[in-house]
Amino acid sequence: MYRVSQFCRALVAWVPKRELDLLSEYLTPPQAELFQRMPRCDQRHSLDVFHALRRKQHHDHDLLVAALLHDVGKSGGRLRLWHRVLIVLIKALRPQLLDRLAEDEPRSWRYPFFVHQHHPELGAELAQAAGCSPTTVELIRRHQETLASNPFRSREDKLLAALQEADGVN
Ligand SMILES: [Fe+2]
Numbered sequence: 001m002y003r004v005s006q007f008c009r010a011l012v013a014w015v016p017k018r019e020l021d022l023l024s025e026y027l028t029p030p031q032a033e034l035f036q037r038m039p040r041c042d043q044r045h046s047l048d049v050f051h052a053l054r055r056k057q058h059h060d061h062d063l064l065v066a067a068l069l070h071d072v073g074k075s076g077g078r079l080r081l082w083h084r085v086l087i088v089l090i091k092a093l094r095p096q097l098l099d100r101l102a103e104d105e106p107r108s109w110r111y112p113f114f115v116h117q118h119h120p121e122l123g124a125e126l127a128q129a130a131g132c133s134p135t136t137v138e139l140i141r142r143h144q145e146t147l148a149s150n151p152f153r154s155r156e157d158k159l160l161a162a163l164q165e166a167d168g169v170n
C-alpha cells in the first residue's frame with residue numbers, strides 16, 4: 001500500500017521554481033543539468049529525500065548531492081508510466097521476475113526494466129562524469145545495497161544509511 005501511495009504522489013508531482021533555484025547552492029551546472037534530465041516525479045522524489053535529510057540535521061554536502069541525484073540513472077531508460085506501474089506490481093508479487101525481464105539492449109522494449117534494475121550503477125557513472133565527489137558517486141552506486149548493521153560504520157556507510165532511510169520513506 002505504501003508503494004501505491006508513493007506512486008500516486010509521483011503522478012501529481014510538482015516542483016516549484018524556488019526549489020529549483022535552491023539547486024545552484026548544491027549542484028554545479030553539469031550536475032544541475034543531470035537533475036533537470038530526470039522526469040518531474042523523480043525530481044520531486046529526490047527533493048523530498050534531500051529535504052528529509054536536512055530536517056534530520058544532515059548537512060554533509062556529499063550526502064545532499066547524492067540525495068538530489070541518486071535516481072538519475074533512471075533518466076536514460078525511457079521509463080514510462082506503464083513501466084513504473086508494472087514494476088511496482090512485479091516487486092510486490094514476484095520481484096525476481098524483474099531481473100528476468102531486464103535486457104541490456106537499448107532498442108528492446110525490455111530495456112527500461114534493465115535501466116530500472118541497474119539505475120544505481122548507471123547513475124553513479126553519470127554523477128562521476130558530471131564531476132561529483134568520489135563519496136557522492138559511491139553513495140549513488142550503493143543506494144540500494146543491503147547494508148549490514150555494524151556499530152563501527154565508516155563515514156560512507158553512515159551517510160549511506162541516512163540516504164537509504166530518507167529514500168525509503170519518500
Ligand atoms: Fe533508486
Ligand SMILES: [Fe+2]
Pocket residue numbers: 045070071167
Ligand atoms: Fe529513490
